[in-house]
Amino acid sequence: MNSNAAAAAATNEARIDTAGFHEQAEYLFRSSWQWIDHHWLQIAIAVVVAAVIFVVLQGVKRWGAKLGSRKPDSTGWRHIIGRAFAKTTNFFILMTAIKLVVGYSYAPLLVQTTVIFLFTVAAVFQAAVWAREIILGFITHRTESGGHGEALGSAMGIIRLLVSFLVFAVALIVVFDNLGVDVTGLVAGLGVGGIAIGLAAQGIFADLFAALSIIFDRPFRKGDSVAYDDTFASIEQIGLKSTRLRAFSGEELIISNRNLLDKQITNNTHRIHRRGTFMIGVTYQTPPEVCAKIPAMMQEIVERHDCTFSRCGFVGFGASSLDFELVFDSEGPDFAIFYERRSAIGIAILRKFNDDGIDIAYPTQMTFAAGPDGKPVDPGVPEPAKGTVMRGA
Structure with a gap:
């Protein structure tokens, strides 16, 4: 029912x-x-x-x-x-x-x-x-x-x-x-x-x-040469989770996108120029007049090798040398071109110094002889005997 x-x-x-x-x-x-x-x-x-x-x-x-x-x-x-x-x-x-x-x-x-x-x-x-x-x-x-x-x-x-x-x-x-x-x-x-x-x-x-940040912010791109910490490498692939780099020494490096962005990255591909520096020391026997001409010599050599002269000048008295600093720029980011120009400039400086008789200093030690009165004497000239009268020619 x-x-x-x-x-x-x-x-x-x-x-x-x-x-x-x-x-x-x-x-x-x-x-x-x-x-x-x-x-x-x-x-x-x-x-x-x-x-x-x-x-x-x-x-x-x-x-x-x-x-x-x-x-x-x-x-x-x-x-x-x-x-x-x-x-x-x-x-x-x-x-x-x-x-x-x-x-x-x-x-x-x-x-x-x-x-x-x-x-x-x-x-x-x-x-x-x-x-x-x-x-x-x-x-x-x-x-x-x-x-x-x-x-x-x-x-x-x-x-x-x-x-x-x-x-x-x-x-x-x-x-x-x-x-x-x-x-x-x-x-x-x-x-x-x-x-x-x-x-x-x-x-x-x-x-x-982090990958999206790399895509939109563009701190680097595929093929760029970058440096972080003590690593120098080029970007090979930017993936979803990690970025693959090729170190200059040949090995492949893999680092997560998050860790990579947390580092201070130097993008060498975006360089305006590469800067080269030479520390040049000449001997203390170099005359001051010759030392004064060295900056102009350096400028002429740098400009002859398609580089931009920045500065050159006397920077200090070394232990065994008069020290000069040369700073120049190679336009563009290409390291190979900069490397060749730097090498050519260094050889040209060496050739110029040899031609002009300017001695490049290296670590040396000099011994000075002194008489009983403390005055320096020439060790090649024998000391006269007592009672002997030295007469001029």
Whole structure:
């Protein structure tokens, strides 16, 4: 008996629900027909305008697809915006046109509510699609223009996933909020989930964001010659988690992106010039007049070897030499060219000193002989015997 009564109650409830649905549908039909009957002129005008807007938006979509398929220009923004417009959905275009018709022709409240709901969903998710395409397009452009194509290829999958999750999560929250749903719990849940994922994979995300920092900030690029700590190497590959370098001594070095950015990096490829310095010492027997001519000699030699003379001058009295400092610059970052010029300048200085009889000092020791009275004597001249009178010739 109890089961039969429950079944009968369920059947009655289903009939009531069906009847209510039919009543709502009949009310919607009658109200819509009355609306069309009383506002047919406004509806006709709105439909024409909506059709024009539909065609225009379709044209913009096709124009965006055509622009996005071309080779990116110097800035890349036209290409990025074109690809974003190409992702405009037909549902959004249709709902935009319908929204215009309904808003201009005084549609019934139920129709307006339905259209507003659908238009909100279409507009929010279309904005999310545009935002995703613009963000990903900007990342792609910056990576390709900076020579980081390999880094993008390895990181693009996870970047696309993170960007898509972020923009569509925000879009979903906006849709629910516009529908009157309390999104506080959803936002809190997403926040807690994001924190948990971030803590679980903080090392991976730290290296990923470091790779993105390298891509956007461009402290160095593939092929650059860099130095950090006591390491001198060239960049071979910038990856998702680590960067591979080739040391000047031949071995491959692998360092995580996060640790690499924490160091002070010297990018030798971006040098304006390379500076060379020579410390030159001449003997104390060199006359002052000759010493005064040494800076001009150095300038003439440096400029003859396609380098920029910076300065040369007397810097101090050494233990066994008169010390001069020569500073010059070799234009450009190429170390091989600088190395050859520095070597040629050093040999030219040696040749000039030999030709002019200028002695380059080296560590020496000199012994002086003194008589009983403390005055220096020439050890090559014998001391005269007592009582002997030295007479001049």
